[in-house]
Amino acid sequence: MVxxxxxxxxxxxxxxxxxxxxxxxxxxxxxxxxxxxxxxLPPAPAATEALxxxxxxxxxxxxARYLTFEVRPRFTDDxxxxxxxxxxxxxxxxxxxxxxxxxxxxxxxxxxxxxxxxGRGYLLASFNRTALAADNPDHYRRTGLYRLxxxxxxxxxxxxxxxxxxxxxxxxxxxxxxxxxIAVTGHSRGGKTALLAGATDERIGLxxxxxxxxxxxxxxxxxxxxxxxxxxxxxxxxxxxxxxxxGEYRHRDRELPYDQHFLHALVAPRALLATEAYADPGANxxxxxxxxxxxxxxxxxxxxxxxxxxxxxEGGHAHAAADFEALLDFADxxxxxxxxxxxxxxxxxxxxDRLLR
Numbered sequence: 391m392v393x394x395x396x397x398x399x400x401x402x403x404x405x406x407x408x409x410x411x412x413x414x415x416x417x418x419x420x421x422x423x424x425x426x427x428x429x430x431l432p433p434a435p436a437a438t439e440a441l442x443x444x445x446x447x448x449x450x451x452x453x454a455r456y457l458t459f460e461v462r463p464r465f466t467d468d469x470x471x472x473x474x475x476x477x478x479x480x481x482x483x484x485x486x487x488x489x490x491x492x493x494x495x496x497x498x499x500x501x502x503x504x505x506x507x508x509g510r511g512y513l514l515a516s517f518n519r520t521a522l523a524a525d526n527p528d529h530y531r532r533t534g535l536y537r538l539x540x541x542x543x544x545x546x547x548x549x550x551x552x553x554x555x556x557x558x559x560x561x562x563x564x565x566x567x568x569x570x571x572i573a574v575t576g577h578s579r580g581g582k583t584a585l586l587a588g589a590t591d592e593r594i595g596l597x598x599x600x601x602x603x604x605x606x607x608x609x610x611x612x613x614x615x616x617x618x619x620x621x622x623x624x625x626x627x628x629x630x631x632x633x634x635x636x637g638e639y640r641h642r643d644r645e646l647p648y649d650q651h652f653l654h655a656l657v658a659p660r661a662l663l664a665t666e667a668y669a670d671p672g673a674n675x676x677x678x679x680x681x682x683x684x685x686x687x688x689x690x691x692x693x694x695x696x697x698x699x700x701x702x703x704e705g706g707h708a709h710a711a712a713d714f715e716a717l718l719d720f721a722d723x724x725x726x727x728x729x730x731x732x733x734x735x736x737x738x739x740x741x742x743d744r745l746l747r
Contacts, residue, residue, distance in 0.1 A: 513567065
């Protein structure tokens with residue numbers, strides 16, 4: 391197995407981490423990565439209000455209800471902003487576990503995904519993360535949270551992750567929601583966001599980055615051929631997603647003082663599933679697998695070795711129905727103890743040492 395460094399189970403002073411000292415190590419990991427890579431997080435609001443805007447029943451054979459809420463975080467100085475939250479609610483009384491994504495900025499769910507998720511007894515929730523910060527390098531600082539905090543140093547990924555946190559605020563106040571069984575997911579840049587959100591909010595029960603690449607589940611230091619590199623985000627003008635410190639390692643990815651397995655470990659011992667695609671080299675699926683295998687050591691230390699997993703499918707860069715099916719199987723397993731035919735910790739990439747450079 392390839393060696394992924396820095397060591398998750400060594401404190402900054404060199405002493406070994408134990409279950410009793412894990413909270414200390416967790417703070418060390420967060421201090422190392424959160425501000426440097428992402429620019430920190432926006433401040434929490436004083437309160438978050440969820441206002442029902444509309445509700446209607448859908449056709450027979452589909453979900454029972456489609457609900458739209460306005461989520462309105464408010465700060466102590468009366469500054470506030472708002473964004474929409476859409477819910478597809480199963481038939482019956484509930485309460486329901488939740489699959490939540492912030493990728494409502496890209497497209498609505500396909501009918502297949504809606505039927506699959508809701509048919510399995512999960513409430514499906516979606517919001518538009520770009521309402522918290524535009525995904526546009528020319529004017530993102532004139533939008534969302536940056537209008538309230540014009541001098542902020544947090545990157546767009548942090549603003550988007552903050553949107554997940556505020557959505558969890560809203561969901562936790564709904565009587566038909568199982569607030570202890572909220573799973574967050576996202577694709578590509580949304581997958582980077584979902585991992586950051588899960589790593590920084592212990593109310594999130596299951597975190598699922600999909601095809602998330604570097605800055606997400608894929609390692610920065612060790613990459614397979616075709617993987618993203620820091621320089622790619624400068625050339626694509628998307629470096630504003632990250633904190634200033636991360637951008638200072640342009641052309642020096644292997645010198646970063648941390649790696650993405652820190653994020654995986656910050657989720658522990660809560661559930662984590664990384665979903666990847668074999669024909670998606672940019673997302674560095676071997677690097678994601680290596681990060682998960684390394685973080686498994688932390689889950690073992692904390693007595694929860696089955697709460698981390700990975701699933702790699704055929705195909706390319708997409709949030710496919712197969713990815714949602716893998717997520718649902720894993721959620722059933724970790725939330726309800728239901729047996730699954732999937733092996734979420736199967737060994738992959740037998741030539742990993744050769745693939746990752």
